[in-house]
Amino acid sequence: DAKTTQPTSMDCAEGRAANLPCNHSTISGNEYVYWYRQIHSQGPQYIIHGLKNNETNEMASLIITEDRKSSTLILPHATLRDTAVYYCIVSANFGNEKLTFGTGTRLTIIP
Amino acid sequence: DAGVIQSPRHEVTEMGQEVTLRCKPISGHDYLFWYRQTMMRGLELLIYFNNNVPIDDSGMPEDRFSAKMPNASFSTLKIQPSEPRDSAVYFCASSRTVNYGYTFGSGTRLTVV
Numbered sequence: 225d226a227k228t229t230q231p232t233s234m235d236c237a238e239g240r241a242a243n244l245p246c247n248h249s250t251i252s253g254n255e256y257v258y259w260y261r262q263i264h265s266q267g268p269q270y271i272i273h274g275l276k277n278n279e280t281n282e283m284a285s286l287i288i289t290e291d292r293k294s295s296t297l298i299l300p301h302a303t304l305r306d307t308a309v310y311y312c313i314v315s316a317n318f319g320n321e322k323l324t325f326g327t328g329t330r331l332t333i334i335p
Numbered sequence: 336d337a338g339v340i341q342s343p344r345h346e347v348t349e350m351g352q353e354v355t356l357r358c359k360p361i362s363g364h365d366y367l368f369w370y371r372q373t374m375m376r377g378l379e380l381l382i383y384f385n386n387n388v389p390i391d392d393s394g395m396p397e398d399r400f401s402a403k404m405p406n407a408s409f410s411t412l413k414i415q416p417s418e419p420r421d422s423a424v425y426f427c428a429s430s431r432t433v434n435y436g437y438t439f440g441s442g443t444r445l446t447v448v
Contacts, residue, residue, distance in 0.1 A: 258435055267339075267426050267439025268378070311378075322368070322391065322433055325378035 228312045233330040242299040244329055246312035249293045254316045257288060258323060259297045261308040268311065268325070271297065307333045339440035341427050347446045353415040356443045359408055360429030368437065369402055369412050370426040378426075384410065385433070417447045 229247040236242040248257065258273040272279055272286045274295075279286045285298040299306055311328040340359040348354050360367045368383040382392040387404045395402070399418070404410040414421055424444050428437040 256435070260437070267428065267442055268437070269439070270436050273435050322380060322383060323435075323437065324380065325370075327377055 228314055228326055230310075230312050230326065230329045232327070233332070235332050235334055236299075236302050237334050238304060239301055242302040242306065242331060242333070244297040244299075244310050244312075244331060245294065246297070247294045248312070248314045251292050251314050252316070255314045256316070257286065257292075257295050258313040258315065259284070259286065260311045260313065260323075260325070261306075262311070262328070263305075263308040271310075302333045304333050304335060307331060339427055339429050339438050341425075341440035341443050343443060344441065345444045345446075347448065348417055350418055350447055351416045352447075353413065354417045354421075354445060354447075356412040356425050356427075356445070358410045358412070358427030358440060360410070360427070361438055362408065364429035364431055364438070366430045366433055367404060367410050368428040368430070369410070370428065370439075371423045372426060372442075373423045381412070383433075414445075417445075419447045422446050 256273050256275050259271040260268040261271055262268040271283050272281055274286045274288055288295045309328040309330050311325050313323050315323055339361055342357045365386050369381040370378050371381055372378045379394055381394045382402045383390055384404045400414055402412045422445055424442045426439050426442045428439040430437045
């Protein structure tokens, strides 16, 4: 699996958009970008994933640069419940590739 | 759907005792994963199953750890004998595919004294 680099921590004001960056400069052509988050004392929760196109669902948007070496997870209107550790993971979507979690970004939403 | 169900939620045991953690995956999910989380090492994948068959157990720390999946609706992770350094939160997750859409359980917090 390609390695990812994320900031250790970030703050965002409640109601504003939270933009979480992730660098994955060694990503391979067949590797997807996945985002999970873990709210305190809970199991991780799947958010979104993508290959090369931008993706959006009810939780967030994922913007992947054209060279695929970095991506940004966007929470459009952050709430206090979005305070969590956010994990960016890259992995191929076939064979025995499984998800390996790094240290993530601790996002704190400020009231 | 009740989600992934783990039991017990908390377990406190004495060093040397056998510990069994249990997991019921979501019906229809072919993959089951066991993770361990500590402050020092973060989330570590211990083992995963596909259609009840262990596929990758390279993350199992040592022979004291074993995992089974006797059928599609039940899995166990056993530690025998337990040691204080095994204290952690153990998560079970299930999925339809090998690497996205994992649904995690609430975890079992294990304390070995």
